[in-house]
Amino acid sequence: MKRTITRTALVTLVLLTATVFTSYAQTYYNLYLCDDATAKLRPQQESTLVSGDKVHWFLDGNPVTGTPITYTGTSGSTDLTVPANLVVGLHKYTTAIESKDGCLGPQSDAFEVYKLPTKTLALSTPTNLSYCGEASGSAASSKITATSTPASPLPNGIAYTYTWSATVNGTAVTPITSIGSSDGDTDDTNVFTLTTITAGTYVFTAKVDYALTAANTGVLKAGTGCSVSSTTSQSITVNPRPGKPSIMLVN
Structure with a gap:
C-alpha cells in the first residue's frame, strides 16, 4: 500500500513538473518581418527538380496567386517573395512539388512568418x-x-x-x-x-x-x-x- 502511494505521488510530481515547464515554453517563428521588409522562400529540394516540374505555394492553407511556378532549370526560378503587406500576426507558408508528369507530392511542413506591428x-x-x-x-x-x-x-x-x-x-x-x-x-x-x-x-x-x-x-x-x-x-x-x-x- 505504501509503495502504491509513493508511486502515485511520484507520477503526480512528474506530471506537475511537465505542466510547469510546458507553461513556460516559448514559441518562436522562422522569420519576423518589420515595416516594408520582404523575403524570398525556396524549396530546399529545388536542386533535384527537372525542367517542367512545378512548385505549388500556399499561404495559411490557400494557394498563393501566381502559383504554381514552373521550374525552368535556373536556380531561384521557383522562389516566392513574401510581401511587405502581410497583415500583422502569424502566417504559415507551405509548398508542394508537382512533377512534369502531373504527380503532386505532399505539402511541406509550415514555414512560419510573423509580421510585426508598427x-x-x-x-x-x-x-x-x-x-x-x-x-x-x-x-x-x-x-x-x-x-x-x-x-x-x-x-x-x-x-x-x-x-x-x-x-x-x-x-x-x-x-x-x-x-x-x-x-x-x-x-x-x-x-x-x-x-x-x-x-x-x-x-x-x-x-x-x-x-x-x-x-x-x-x-x-x-x-x-x-x-x-x-x-x-x-x-x-x-x-x-x-x-x-x-x-x-x-x-
Missing part, C-alpha cells in the same frame, strides 16, 4: 529639469524614460534595442556614455540617467528597433521604417556651481 516611442519629462553640477545625491542627476508602444501585442522572442542621442549647447555629444548611461533594458521602457557635471543645456532624443532575444533562433528582417525615433525631445540644464569664495577686509 510602434511609437515617447520620452518622459526629466526627473530634474535642471540640476547643479557637482551636486550630490538625487539632485546630481536627471532621468528620462523612453517608452515603446507597439500597435498590437508582440510575440515571444521579440525585444527592443534603444539608442540614445544628445546635444549640449547645440553640439552632438560623442560618445553618449561620456555624460551618463542607459539602464540597458530591452523591454517596453528604457531609462537614461544624465550624470555629467559639465554645465550646459542637454537635448535628448532616442530611437528604438526590434531585436530578437538571445533564445530566439529565427531571423528578423527590418524595413526602412522599422527604426522609430522619439516624437519629441527633452531638455535638461546643468548649471555651473559657483567657485569657492574668499574673504577680504573692506574697512
Whole structure:
C-alpha cells in the first residue's frame, strides 16, 4: 500500500513538473518581418527538380496567386517573395512539388512568418529639469524614460534595442556614455540617467528597433521604417556651481 502511494505521488510530481515547464515554453517563428521588409522562400529540394516540374505555394492553407511556378532549370526560378503587406500576426507558408508528369507530392511542413506591428516611442519629462553640477545625491542627476508602444501585442522572442542621442549647447555629444548611461533594458521602457557635471543645456532624443532575444533562433528582417525615433525631445540644464569664495577686509 505504501509503495502504491509513493508511486502515485511520484507520477503526480512528474506530471506537475511537465505542466510547469510546458507553461513556460516559448514559441518562436522562422522569420519576423518589420515595416516594408520582404523575403524570398525556396524549396530546399529545388536542386533535384527537372525542367517542367512545378512548385505549388500556399499561404495559411490557400494557394498563393501566381502559383504554381514552373521550374525552368535556373536556380531561384521557383522562389516566392513574401510581401511587405502581410497583415500583422502569424502566417504559415507551405509548398508542394508537382512533377512534369502531373504527380503532386505532399505539402511541406509550415514555414512560419510573423509580421510585426508598427510602434511609437515617447520620452518622459526629466526627473530634474535642471540640476547643479557637482551636486550630490538625487539632485546630481536627471532621468528620462523612453517608452515603446507597439500597435498590437508582440510575440515571444521579440525585444527592443534603444539608442540614445544628445546635444549640449547645440553640439552632438560623442560618445553618449561620456555624460551618463542607459539602464540597458530591452523591454517596453528604457531609462537614461544624465550624470555629467559639465554645465550646459542637454537635448535628448532616442530611437528604438526590434531585436530578437538571445533564445530566439529565427531571423528578423527590418524595413526602412522599422527604426522609430522619439516624437519629441527633452531638455535638461546643468548649471555651473559657483567657485569657492574668499574673504577680504573692506574697512
